[in-house]
Amino acid sequence: MAVPPERVKSPPHTVLLVQPEVIVKQLTTGDLEETAQDWSREASENAARLMRALVKKSSAFEVVDDGVLTPTEKASLQQYSALYVRLMTSIAVSRESKNPVWRNRVARFDYTVGPGINGVAARANADAALFIVGMDHVSSAGRSARAAGGILLGILTGVYRLPKAGTAFLSLGMVDLRSGDLLWVSGDYGGGAMNLRKEKDMNKVLSELFESYPWQPKSADKDNGK
Amino acid sequence: MANRYRRGFSALCVIAGFAVIAGCAQTQPRKAPAPTPLEPVGRIRTPEGWVQERNAYHQLLASRDGYFVQTIFVGARINSDAFPAIKKSAEPGMLPSQLAELQIANVKTASGEKLEVVEDEPAELGDLSGYRLQFRSFDGRGLEFRTIVYGAADERYIYRMSYNAPMLYFFDRDLPAFEAMVKSFQRGPIPPGESGWAIVSLDLIPTEKDKEKEKKK
Numbered sequence: 248m249a250v251p252p253e254r255v256k257s258p259p260h261t262v263l264l265v266q267p268e269v270i271v272k273q274l275t276t277g278d279l280e281e282t283a284q285d286w287s288r289e290a291s292e293n294a295a296r297l298m299r300a301l302v303k304k305s306s307a308f309e310v311v312d313d314g315v316l317t318p319t320e321k322a323s324l325q326q327y328s329a330l331y332v333r334l335m336t337s338i339a340v341s342r343e344s345k346n347p348v349w350r351n352r353v354a355r356f357d358y359t360v361g362p363g364i365n366g367v368a369a370r371a372n373a374d375a376a377l378f379i380v381g382m383d384h385v386s387s388a389g390r391s392a393r394a395a396g397g398i399l400l401g402i403l404t405g406v407y408r409l410p411k412a413g414t415a416f417l418s419l420g421m422v423d424l425r426s427g428d429l430l431w432v433s434g435d436y437g438g439g440a441m442n443l444r445k446e447k448d449m450n451k452v453l454s455e456l457f458e459s460y461p462w463q464p465k466s467a468d469k470d471n472g473k
Numbered sequence: 474m475a476n477r478y479r480r481g482f483s484a485l486c487v488i489a490g491f492a493v494i495a496g497c498a499q500t501q502p503r504k505a506p507a508p509t510p511l512e513p514v515g516r517i518r519t520p521e522g523w524v525q526e527r528n529a530y531h532q533l534l535a536s537r538d539g540y541f542v543q544t545i546f547v548g549a550r551i552n553s554d555a556f557p558a559i560k561k562s563a564e565p566g567m568l569p570s571q572l573a574e575l576q577i578a579n580v581k582t583a584s585g586e587k588l589e590v591v592e593d594e595p596a597e598l599g600d601l602s603g604y605r606l607q608f609r610s611f612d613g614r615g616l617e618f619r620t621i622v623y624g625a626a627d628e629r630y631i632y633r634m635s636y637n638a639p640m641l642y643f644f645d646r647d648l649p650a651f652e653a654m655v656k657s658f659q660r661g662p663i664p665p666g667e668s669g670w671a672i673v674s675l676d677l678i679p680t681e682k683d684k685e686k687e688k689k690k
Contacts, residue, residue: 325615326615326616326641327641328614329612329614329615329616330616330639330641330642330643332614333541333542333612333616333639334538334539334541334542336539336541337538337539337540337541337542338539340539340540340541341539346524346526348524349524349539352524352538352539358538359642360641360642361641361642361643361646363641363642427642
């Protein structure tokens with residue numbers, strides 16, 4: 248899902264990769280879940296590294312690292328990441344709504360996080376910001392698949408009620424750093440077959456999601472190094 | 474592997490959370506629409522361009538970008554069932570400050586004390602004297618939210634409307650639209666021949682059976 252082409256003057260050339268936030272939850276006794284910090288960090292770092300490689304291969308845009316930002320700016324950007332999660336969830340819900348007005352709202356695709364993000368990320372000198380957010384959880388054997396709604400709600404609130412088997416969710420979203428407008432969003436939630444702690448799975452999901460990026464260079468452009 | 478945005482997702486829990494903040498809803502709206510007709514007790518003009526819906530308890534919901542971003546709730550209750558979480562009534566002759574106190578207690582009980590009151594002031598709601606409260610809360614990712622709740626009671630009903638949005642960008646952007654809606658409120662049904670109004674209906678009160686069902690969920 249992306250902003251209609253007529254509203255994009257030029258595709259982003261340089262994109263700030265915001266520190267991905269892939270949360271891995273672990274089951275504890277008594278059906279409670281807690282965040283597995285090490286696994287979360289590993290999955291998030293994998294996501295960043297694999298995304299960079301994917302973008303480099305496609306030549307879709309140049310990735311700018313967030314290392315140029317101050318800790319305060321990075322913290323502010325994480326707030327925008329949380330806001331992005333809200334928008335992304337709203338879009339996912341609206342798409343599935345029985346109310347056609349909500350579905351039409353998605354088709355219009357005029358979502359924004361506001362122009363304030365421009366000031367936060369100005370030092371990166373990028374055209375857009377790319378958010379990667381996700382959630383996975385380690386399951387005990389034999390548990391049934393978690394409902395998709397539960398996964399999304401978990402992403403949103405960080406709280407789970409009834410932990411179930413290993414299911415996961417990952418979303419990519421791009422925001423224009425001049426206007427704050429959401430340019431593109433893509434999300435995937437799967438059953439136990441998707442394990443974001445595995446590099447191979449992460450790469451596969453990222454590749455699938457990135458396929459819907461609307462400004463992929465044509466193969467001739469790539470061949471000519473454009 | 475891929476189930477890309479294909480599976481349905483219920484927003485009911487989140488919507489219900491905001492309804493509890495407003496103090497005019499049950500813990501979970503029922504999924505099936507209630508067959509009973511609305512009981513109009515007032516009218517308002519909802520913000521232009523917002524999606525407007527009614528839940529199974531006859532409360533009016535409105536949002537521009539989706540209920541995970543911003544939500545307006547409008548409802549009314551009979552005074553004897555005004556504050557269900559603390560099982561208190563709105564008594565005739567109560568001062569707005571007394572109503573506000575009960576409203577805060579009701580919200581805190583329903584939300585598990587996770588909300589901080591940052592404003593508590595008198596306000597007009599139509600031709601009634603009432604209260605305007607502002608609460609602060611945070612979501613699971615540390616994003617700050619603000620909720621405004623207006624309320625006022627007459628001899629029969631308590632009328633309430635609330636607005637909830639993230640402080641980052643959305644709260645200030647959409648607050649004027651909510652305040653304009655609040656200013657438009659009038660008691661009584663929509664006069665014949667007038668258009669552009671949305672009905673403020675009495676909330677449907679859940680039966681004990683409904684409550685049991687919600688508990689099981």
